[in-house]
Amino acid sequence: MSRRKKVYEGKAKILYEGPEAGTLIQYFKDDATAFNNKKHATITGKGVLNNRISEYIMMQLSAIGVPTHFIKRLNMREQLIRAAEIIPVEVVVRNVAAGSISTRLGIEEGTPLPRSIIEFYYKDDALGDPLVSEDHLTAFGWTNPHEIDDMMAMALRTNDFLAGLFAGIGIRLVDFKIEFGRIYEGDLMRIVLADEISPDSCRLWDMQTNEKLDKDRFRRDMGGVSEAYQEVARRLGIAPDLESRLHQESNAAK
Numbered sequence: 532m533s534r535r536k537k538v539y540e541g542k543a544k545i546l547y548e549g550p551e552a553g554t555l556i557q558y559f560k561d562d563a564t565a566f567n568n569k570k571h572a573t574i575t576g577k578g579v580l581n582n583r584i585s586e587y588i589m590m591q592l593s594a595i596g597v598p599t600h601f602i603k604r605l606n607m608r609e610q611l612i613r614a615a616e617i618i619p620v621e622v623v624v625r626n627v628a629a630g631s632i633s634t635r636l637g638i639e640e641g642t643p644l645p646r647s648i649i650e651f652y653y654k655d656d657a658l659g660d661p662l663v664s665e666d667h668l669t670a671f672g673w674t675n676p677h678e679i680d681d682m683m684a685m686a687l688r689t690n691d692f693l694a695g696l697f698a699g700i701g702i703r704l705v706d707f708k709i710e711f712g713r714i715y716e717g718d719l720m721r722i723v724l725a726d727e728i729s730p731d732s733c734r735l736w737d738m739q740t741n742e743k744l745d746k747d748r749f750r751r752d753m754g755g756v757s758e759a760y761q762e763v764a765r766r767l768g769i770a771p772d773l774e775s776r777l778h779q780e781s782n783a784a785k
């Protein structure tokens with residue numbers, strides 16, 4: 532594994548060269564960061580859980596016709612993906628006010644929004660991923676109107692699907708962030724959902740208790756991060772072998 536060529540290392544994931552041209556291996560780390568890298572921690576088992584949860588969600592989305600970069604999960608921490616040219620835009624969909632929209636617009640956390648709202652953030656760590664408008668996206672050439680239409684349509688389909696999926700297991704989908712990439716096939720180019728969809732990139736609240744089952748537990752020092760992610764996996768029905776495997780992995784590390 533160490534001889535594999537590292538293509539990119541981010542905060543929570545590493546990308547390695549894949550076995551064939553046009554593929555990459557996406558490795559999920561246990562590292563967590565927040566507040567533009569000012570806060571760091573290692574959360575044991577997070578990478579394993581996010582690998583599994585993101586696999587499940589990407590496969591479900593693909594089954595309803597939302598194209599994704601996901602090919603297959605390889606092992607506990609790695610998945611094979613199609614190499615995509617990442618569009619430098621974070622697309623956030625919100626159903627309920629929380630986090631930055633609550634602060635920016637003075638809306639109390641937990642207030643349902645009049646309708647689902649899409650926001651764009653320019654992916655730039657040095658700038659702290661600023662909120663931008665569609666006009667910024669096109670004027671600076673980060674993307675174009677056609678791609679924006681595609682991204683918005685896919686973001687809304689993803690929202691409808693995920694909101695239903697989570698409602699079915701007693702979880703409110705408050706908001707989430709997704710990223711898109713371009714894949715070139717001969718003369719054709721298409722946009723696919725990339726990166727990951729996991730409790731790191733979503734706000735998920737228990738419908739009965741409003742308990743947070745997402746990365747806000749880390750951002751707000753609430754503890755029980757890994758337990759909350761495990762609960763999401765358990766409710767999705769993808770946890771049966773995970774708990775024992777997490778246990779094996781942590782024993783092996785000792």
Ligand code: UDP
Nearest residue numbers: 623629630631632706707708731732733734
């Ligand atoms: N989000 C993310 N990565 C980021 C910023 C936001 O995955 O770099 C997710 C976040 O987990 C939440 C949604 O996008 O589900 C909206 O985040 P918000 O703008 O409220 O920012 P935050 O409060 O996380 O700073």
